[in-house]
Every structure is written in structure tokens, then in C-alpha cells.
Amino acid sequence: MSAKPTANAAFAPRKPRLTLKDVAAALDVSRTTVSNAFNRPEQLSEALRADILAKARELGYFGPDPAARALRSRExxxxxxxxxxxxxxxxxxxxxxxxxxxxxxxxxxxxxxxxxxxxxxxxxxxxxxxxxxxxxxxxxxxxxxxxxxxxxxxxxxxxxxxxxxxxxxxxRMDDRAGAAAAMDHALKGAPDRVLVLSFTLDERQRKHRLDLKSPRSGSVTMERSHGYVGAAHKAGFDLDRIDWLEMDDNKPADEIDRITDYLKQLPARTKLAVLGMADTMALVGVEALRGNRRLDVTSIVGFDDIPAAGAAGLTTMRQDGALKGRLAVRQVLDGERSDPLPFELVVRNT
The missing domain is CATH 3.40.50.2300 (Response regulator)
Structure with missing residues (x-):
């Protein structure tokens, strides 16, 4: 019966990597000659290079460490x-x-x-x-x-x-303007209340969420919050009629019970609009309202336009995630500046 490996067997130290110096010593040639065989083949005869490469493979050496070479070249x-x-x-x-x-x-x-x-x-x-x-x-x-x-x-x-x-x-896109457009659309249905399914905030952010004179910030959550609030205020919609439910965007589906509890507290026949800061959140709202007959749901609006939004008929604010990735690389490598990314209100069944 074979012995079981010890707990540390998987973490046994690896054998030291062979170097040019080791190979040169084993072949009785200079380090420069071995280096030329891998990096500057025109410096050697075909026969000598083939002999060095064959013997290097026998020793278990397959060329210079690319990571070390990259670090030396700083690229x-x-x-x-x-x-x-x-x-x-x-x-x-x-x-x-x-x-x-x-x-x-x-x-x-x-x-x-x-x-x-x-x-x-x-x-x-x-x-x-x-x-x-x-x-x-x-x-x-x-x-x-x-x-x-x-x-x-x-x-x-x-x-x-x-x-x-x-x-x-x-x-980035203009999150504040995109959220304002979403709120404008929601208010066309003349809702009694608006439920915002929000990313999580800290205490300082909650304190300033309704600040109508807030400066631009680096927070997507705050920019979308201010977009919703600013559009509602401009339309004359009482900000006290906006309810906020913060959700874990890592696992939004786990929040469906909290949405259901909120819905139960509303009087029958309340006209309700739902705004999700992400489609994944808005889709949980759609699920929570499935089969609802107590409330009059005037609209549900998401953000992003992921594939599941189209399949569910979700009205949403579209942004191009792939374009954002391409522009980020162009900017960081080429210095190519970009204007705020475009967004589009996509009206569907909700």
C-alpha cells in the first residue's frame, strides 16, 4: 500500500530554473554563444545552433525567462x-x-x-x-x-x-444625465411613488443623496442618484415620494424578499414606477412584481441594456460596455481622449 502524500507535498519547492550560465557550463561554450543560439541565430552556423538547442532541450532548458527579459527591457x-x-x-x-x-x-x-x-x-x-x-x-x-x-x-x-x-x-458615460433621462421617462406615467433600486452607499453618501446642488463626483452611485433626484425636482415631483432600497449588486437576486416586503407596505392601487441602477436590479424588481394585482406599475426602467434585459422586454438605458473597454485601452496606451460615452433610452414592454 503506497504512503499518502504529506499535506505539504503540493507545496514542495520547485527545482531551480536552469540559466544560460548552467547550459553554457554543461556544453563547454560561452554564455554568449548559448544566448546567440536563442536570440541571434544569424551569429552562429546552422549546425552549431542546432547542436546547442538540442543539448539544451536534453538538459531541460527551453530559452531565456521571458518575464526576466521583459523586466530588463521594461516592456x-x-x-x-x-x-x-x-x-x-x-x-x-x-x-x-x-x-x-x-x-x-x-x-x-x-x-x-x-x-x-x-x-x-x-x-x-x-x-x-x-x-x-x-x-x-x-x-x-x-x-x-x-x-x-x-x-x-x-x-x-x-x-x-x-x-x-x-x-x-x-x-465614462454621463451617469447623471442617463439617470435623469430614466426618471423623465418614469414620470411620464404619473406615478404616486418611485422606487429606486440602488447600489449600496455609505453614511456620508446617504446624507448627500438628495442634495440638488451637489458637485460632480467620481461615484457612479452618487451620479445616478443625483440624476434621478434632479430630474424629479425639475418635474415638480415631491422627493419624499422617492423610496430608496439599496441592494448588493454582487447578488441582486438575493434581495427579492426585501422588495416584496416593500411592495406589501404600499396601499392598494398605488401607481408605482421602479428604477434600477443596473438591469440586474431592475430584473429582480420585475420578478418581485410578477403576478401583482394590488399595485398599478407604471414603468420599470433599468440601466445598461444587458442581453437579459432585451429578453425580458425591460425598458432601460443602453450603454456600450465593449466600446468602453476599447476606449480605455486606447486612452491609457495612446493618450486618445474620449468624450462622455453615449447612452440611449430603449423603450420596451416595461
Whole structure:
């Protein structure tokens, strides 16, 4: 009976990587000769080069370490993307997939690769991200004001996506204007109340959510909140008739019970409009209202226009996630500035 491997067997130290010096010593030639065999073949005869490559393979040496060579040349040909959630979200969320697809399309065309740095816990760890060996950094995550000095001090090319720091290039849509357009559409149905399914906020943000004179910020959540509020105020809609329900955008489907509890508290025949800061949230609202006969639902409006929105007939604000990814790469590598990305109200069944 064979012995079971120890718990640490999987973490046994790897054998040291062979170097040019090791191969040269084993073949009794100079390091320069071995280097030429891999990097400058025109410097050697075909026979000598073939002999060196064959013997190097026998030793288990297959060429210089590309990472070390890239570090020496200071060109990795890689762009790092700091992502605003963990990896499982990045590979499942429809809008995030579209954004990463756009980044990949632009990098593929340049023969470059992508490094994905997920969010660490509840906050973006820029100190960790700034250690990347990549040539440039795309920050697809909300950057709070207290992180602005770190962002400005970063020594490599950097671009922010869906957030903003004064003096740092960014790619984003006008979230405030997009949210205002969504509210304008919702108010056409003359609702008694409006329910906003919102991204989560901290206490400071909640305090200023209804501030009609708020300056532009780097927060998507605050910009969309101010867009909703500003449009409602302009239309003469009482802001006290706007209800806010914050949802975990990582798992919006888990919030359906909270929406159902809210709906039960409304008087029968209340005319209700629902605005979701993301389609994934609005679609949970659609599900919570399925089969409803107590309330008069005047409209449900999402944000993003993911594929599921079209399939469900959801009215939404469309933005092009793939275009956003492509523009982010062009800006960080070429310095190509972009205007705020376009948005479009797509009216469907809701």
C-alpha cells in the first residue's frame, strides 16, 4: 500500500530554473554563444545552433525567462485591469464581460495581454495593484477621494473607468444625465411613488443623496442618484415620494424578499414606477412584481441594456460596455481622449 502524500507535498519547492550560465557550463561554450543560439541565430552556423538547442532541450532548458527579459527591457506588453469585484463576478456579470471583451479586443490587435486584479475585500487595494509589472493600469473600480493622491502619484500610464479624479484621464458615460433621462421617462406615467433600486452607499453618501446642488463626483452611485433626484425636482415631483432600497449588486437576486416586503407596505392601487441602477436590479424588481394585482406599475426602467434585459422586454438605458473597454485601452496606451460615452433610452414592454 503506497504512503499518502504529506499535506505539504503540493507545496514542495520547485527545482531551480536552469540559466544560460548552467547550459553554457554543461556544453563547454560561452554564455554568449548559448544566448546567440536563442536570440541571434544569424551569429552562429546552422549546425552549431542546432547542436546547442538540442543539448539544451536534453538538459531541460527551453530559452531565456521571458518575464526576466521583459523586466530588463521594461516592456511587459501587458495592461492590468483593477476590477471592482471578485473574479467570479467579473466572469459572470454581463456588463463586466462586455467591458473585458472590449479590453481584450484592443489588446489582441496590439499583440498584448491582460492582467486582471480583483477587488480585495470591500475596498480597492491600490497599493497592491500598483505593484503590477504591467506597462499600464486600467482602474475599473470606484476610487474614493482619499485614494486620489495615490492615483495621481502612480508612475505608469493609468486611466480610470466609471469614476473620476481631477487631473487623471477617465472613460465614462454621463451617469447623471442617463439617470435623469430614466426618471423623465418614469414620470411620464404619473406615478404616486418611485422606487429606486440602488447600489449600496455609505453614511456620508446617504446624507448627500438628495442634495440638488451637489458637485460632480467620481461615484457612479452618487451620479445616478443625483440624476434621478434632479430630474424629479425639475418635474415638480415631491422627493419624499422617492423610496430608496439599496441592494448588493454582487447578488441582486438575493434581495427579492426585501422588495416584496416593500411592495406589501404600499396601499392598494398605488401607481408605482421602479428604477434600477443596473438591469440586474431592475430584473429582480420585475420578478418581485410578477403576478401583482394590488399595485398599478407604471414603468420599470433599468440601466445598461444587458442581453437579459432585451429578453425580458425591460425598458432601460443602453450603454456600450465593449466600446468602453476599447476606449480605455486606447486612452491609457495612446493618450486618445474620449468624450462622455453615449447612452440611449430603449423603450420596451416595461
Amino acid at each position: 511587459i506588453r501587458q495592461v492590468a485591469v483593477v476590477f471592482h469585484h471578485d473574479l467570479s463576478f467579473a466572469l459572470a456579470d454581463p456588463l463586466s464581460i462586455e467591458f473585458l471583451r472590449g479590453v481584450a479586443q484592443e489588446l489582441d490587435a496590439r499583440g498584448m495581454t491582460m492582467q486582471l486584479i480583483p477587488k480585495m475585500g470591500r475596498t480597492v487595494s491600490l497599493a497592491y495593484a500598483f505593484q503590477t509589472t504591467a506597462d499600464a493600469l486600467v482602474v475599473y473600480a470606484e476610487v474614493d477621494a482619499d485614494l486620489a493622491p495615490e492615483v495621481k502619484a502612480f508612475s505608469k500610464p493609468i486611466v480610470l473607468v466609471d469614476t473620476g479624479v481631477t487631473g487623471v484621464p477617465s472613460v
